[in-house]
Amino acid sequence: MRTNINAPMALLAAFFMYSCSQPAPSAQTQASAPANQAPKWGMVIHTGAGNFTLAGIAERKDAMQAAMNEALMAGYRVLAGGGASLDAVQATIVILEDSPLFNAGKGAVFTHEGTNELDAAIMDGATMKAGAVAGLKRIKNPILLARLVMEKSPHVLMAGAGAEAFAKQEGVDFVDQKYFYTDRAWKTLQDELAAEKKKAAQTEDHHGTVGAVALDQHGNLAAGTSTGGLTNKRFGRIGDSPIIGAGTYANNQSCAISSTGIGEFWIRYTVAHDICARVQYTHVSIQAAADAVVQGELKPVGGEGGVIGLDAHGNVMMSFNTTGMGRGYVGEDGKPAIMFTEHDGQ
Ligand code: ASP
Numbered sequence: 123m124r125t126n127i128n129a130p131m132a133l134l135a136a137f138f139m140y141s142c143s144q145p146a147p148s149a150q151t152q153a154s155a156p157a158n159q160a161p162k163w164g165m166v167i168h169t170g171a172g173n174f175t176l177a178g179i180a181e182r183k184d185a186m187q188a189a190m191n192e193a194l195m196a197g198y199r200v201l202a203g204g205g206a207s208l209d210a211v212q213a214t215i216v217i218l219e220d221s222p223l224f225n226a227g228k229g230a231v232f233t234h235e236g237t238n239e240l241d242a243a244i245m246d247g248a249t250m251k252a253g254a255v256a257g258l259k260r261i262k263n264p265i266l267l268a269r270l271v272m273e274k275s276p277h278v279l280m281a282g283a284g285a286e287a288f289a290k291q292e293g294v295d296f297v298d299q300k301y302f303y304t305d306r307a308w309k310t311l312q313d314e315l316a317a318e319k320k321k322a323a324q325t326e327d328h329h330g331t332v333g334a335v336a337l338d339q340h341g342n343l344a345a346g347t348s349t350g351g352l353t354n355k356r357f358g359r360i361g362d363s364p365i366i367g368a369g370t371y372a373n374n375q376s377c378a379i380s381s382t383g384i385g386e387f388w389i390r391y392t393v394a395h396d397i398c399a400r401v402q403y404t405h406v407s408i409q410a411a412a413d414a415v416v417q418g419e420l421k422p423v424g425g426e427g428g429v430i431g432l433d434a435h436g437n438v439m440m441s442f443n444t445t446g447m448g449r450g451y452v453g454e455d456g457k458p459a460i461m462f463t464e465h466d467g468q
Contacts, residue, residue, distance in 0.1 A: 193334075197336055216265060256285070268348075
């Protein structure tokens with residue numbers, strides 16, 4: 123079942139109605155449409171996957187939806203004005219980083235030691251250039267520094283003190299660690315520490331990482347991801363988000379992907395690149411490629427999470443093996459669609 127990014131809302135509504143009458147699918151997949159048309163521009167975002175329900179996020183859902191709409195529309199305006207997918211991805215992610223609601227920038231989760239360490243990456247599918255940063259402690263918007271690593275340094279990935287020294291040189295905004303404090307992220311750490319002490323199951327609050335992919339009017343793809351990582355991670359741990367080919371990837375020859383989930387699996391399975399390689403070399407749809415990896419490879423081994431993507435034709439992909447993944451897209455019609463659980467938009 124596939125839908126084009128600019129599919130008329132009527133078609134979408136018909137699709138939703140069809141889906142609601144079906145038994146819940148075991149794989150959380152999202153529709154996308156025939157790839158035999160001219161590229162259609164647009165963008166897709168995620169705000170993290172996890173085993174949550176609508177009831178579980180009821181208190182925050184409206185605020186999250188409003189922030190996601192604002193972020194999507196910031197990217198949409200760049201694309202509608204003929205701007206670059208890279209700029210759309212950046213504009214969208216900055217808004218999500220500045221919100222305390224998501225595990226990126228302001229709302230970053232805490233390490234085991236009670237500190238915040240942020241990772242981010244951005245990639246340009248037209249040039250295959252990429253920039254990434256990891257283990258940042260004082261950078262307000264990691265995605266902006268990732269972009270600068272791509273454009274103003276000879277490197278792809280910079281970490282820790284060296285990345286922050288580069289940030290100083292480039293005049294990037296610094297904040298005190300206190301800036302990243304939110305009650306919710308602190309409480310999640312306390313719950314995880316308590317569960318660890320009792321050797322009980324860890325909480326399932328993995329959601330919150332943000333990501334965006336875009337296809338612009340010139341046919342160029344871009345992807346970006348920003349995260350505080352996993353609650354209770356050891357200091358120095360780096361996840362998949364800043365690892366090109368694992369959490370983030372864009373290539374005009376195939377697709378653009380941003381991921382969320384337990385990063386260790388994404389790194390070992392080189393998830394983002396694997397999906398794009400399947401699209402490029404085996405000519406399967408982006409949705410089929412993502413499902414094969416997320417549902418077929420990762421789920422059986424406990425690799426919880428999901429991905430969003432766009433192919434070079436503007437086909438939208440969303441795939442996750444948890445009960446929820448905050449996600450949304452907007453196409454040429456400028457009407458954003460936002461979803462949270464496996465039951466939305468199926
Ligand atoms: N993938 C991120 C990491 O492992 C976390 C997440 O997406 O929630 O750092």
